[in-house]
Amino acid sequence: xxxxxxxxxxxxxxxxxxxxxxxxxxxxxxxxxxxxxxxxxxxxxxxxxxxxxxxxxxxxxxxxxxxxxxxxxxxxxxxxxxxxxxxxxxxxxxxxxxxxxxxxxxxxxxxxxxxxxxxxxxxxxxxxxxxxxxxxxxxxxxxxxxxxxxxxxxxxxxxxxxxxxxxxxxxxxxxxxxxxxxxxxxxxxxxxxxxxxxxxxxxxxxxxxxxxxxxxxxxxxxxxxxxxxxxxxxxxxxxxxxxxxxxxxxxxxxxxxxxxxxxxxxxxxxxxxxxxxxxxxxxxxxxxxxxxxxx
Numbered sequence: 001x002x003x004x005x006x007x008x009x010x011x012x013x014x015x016x017x018x019x020x021x022x023x024x025x026x027x028x029x030x031x032x033x034x035x036x037x038x039x040x041x042x043x044x045x046x047x048x049x050x051x052x053x054x055x056x057x058x059x060x061x062x063x064x065x066x067x068x069x070x071x072x073x074x075x076x077x078x079x080x081x082x083x084x085x086x087x088x089x090x091x092x093x094x095x096x097x098x099x100x101x102x103x104x105x106x107x108x109x110x111x112x113x114x115x116x117x118x119x120x121x122x123x124x125x126x127x128x129x130x131x132x133x134x135x136x137x138x139x140x141x142x143x144x145x146x147x148x149x150x151x152x153x154x155x156x157x158x159x160x161x162x163x164x165x166x167x168x169x170x171x172x173x174x175x176x177x178x179x180x181x182x183x184x185x186x187x188x189x190x191x192x193x194x195x196x197x198x199x200x201x202x203x204x205x206x207x208x209x210x211x212x213x214x215x216x217x218x219x220x221x222x223x224x225x226x227x228x229x230x231x232x233x234x235x236x237x238x239x240x241x242x243x244x245x246x247x248x249x250x251x252x253x254x255x256x257x258x259x260x261x262x263x264x265x266x267x268x269x270x271x272x273x274x275x276x277x278x279x280x281x282x283x284x285x286x287x288x289x290x291x292x293x294x295x
Contacts, residue, residue, distance in 0.1 A: 035129050035133075036133055040134075043129070043133065050122070051093075054118060055090050056086065058092075058115045059085040059086035059088075060082070060085075062089065065105070065107050068105070069107065070085065070102070070103060071104045072101040092112055092119070093119040138253065139254060141162050141165065141242060141255035142163045142164075142286060143160065143161075144161045144162065144290050146160075146263050146264070147159065147265070148266075148268045148270065149264055151295070155216045156217040158215045160212070160213060160240065160257075161211065161213070161289065162210065162257075163209065163210040163289055164208055164210075167208065168246070168248045169206050169208050169248075170207040170244040170247065171205070171245045171246075171247050172203070172204075173203070173206075173207040173243070175213060175240060176202070176239075177196070177198075177199050177202075177213065177215060177239070178195055178196045178238075178239055179194070179195045179197055179222060179238055180193070180195075180258075181195060181234045181235070182234070182235065182236075197222065197223070198220070199213050201213065207242075207244060209274065209282065209284050210274065228261075231261045234261075235261065236261065237258050237259070237260060238259040239256065239257075241255070241256045267295050268292040268293065269292065269295050270291070270293075272288075273287075273291075
């Protein structure tokens with residue numbers, strides 16, 4: 001079996017720490033999804049380059065129509081004439097219409113009509129993509145950096161905690177917790193399979209502050225009998241996913257996090273981060289969510 005260097009599968013922002021090969025870049029057959037998942041800065045750059053490319057193409061068409069196709073500029077200026085064609089294309093594309101340059105003749109007017117239609121379609125598509133990308137519901141759930149294994153009420157438990165950074169309500173929050181590990185079949189083939197780890201409480205009616213999720217390591221647990229070196233040996237990943245409904249936007253949201261074997265703190269517990277003020281208010285200190293104490 002090929003030796004791997006264990007890395008966290010899910011980054012702190014919830015994205016997967018995965019590099020795909022074989023299919024690179026923006027896929028034209030799935031352009032909408034490719035643009036939707038593109039980083040915001042790259043999407044803005046792609047949009048700007050597309051804008052430049054379309055206008056360069058129409059400027060070249062106007063230039064190819066020959067002298068007299070556009071009134072208001074001198075066709076004897078060579079490259080400057082093409083530049084004026086480019087600026088006219090931008091003005092047409094953006095419906096600015098200063099009025100200094102006007103198309104003359106059937107061919108240049110037909111190109112103007114085509115450009116106006118292309119601008120209308122591109123504007124609608126780009127607006128839809130940006131709206132879909134930035135209006136998608138997101139969860140701001142903060143997971144602890146470490147998961148702990150220690151005795152709780154006489155049982156050995158694996159547990160982690162999380163908090164809702166927005167301090168609003170996530171309604172009907174439901175969690176799945178599983179171990180992603182490699183197995184080798186009798187034929188010598190290697191597969192990575194998810195093994196469910198049962199949580200003591202996997203569903204919360206209202207998740208507003210913080211929550212600590214416990215997995216009891218008993219005889220029914222896949223972790224039963226394992227020590228720290230055993231968990232590191234299997235090079236597994238502990239994956240947690242949370243789903244629920246945002247109480248503010250009334251939209252479905254999800255969050256996820258992963259723990260590698262190096263993220264397991266044996267014999268530790270979390271420092272309490274919830275207190276009550278003298279006025280009787282519940283106070284939560286999110287700066288303590290990662291803080292551990294030796295048991």
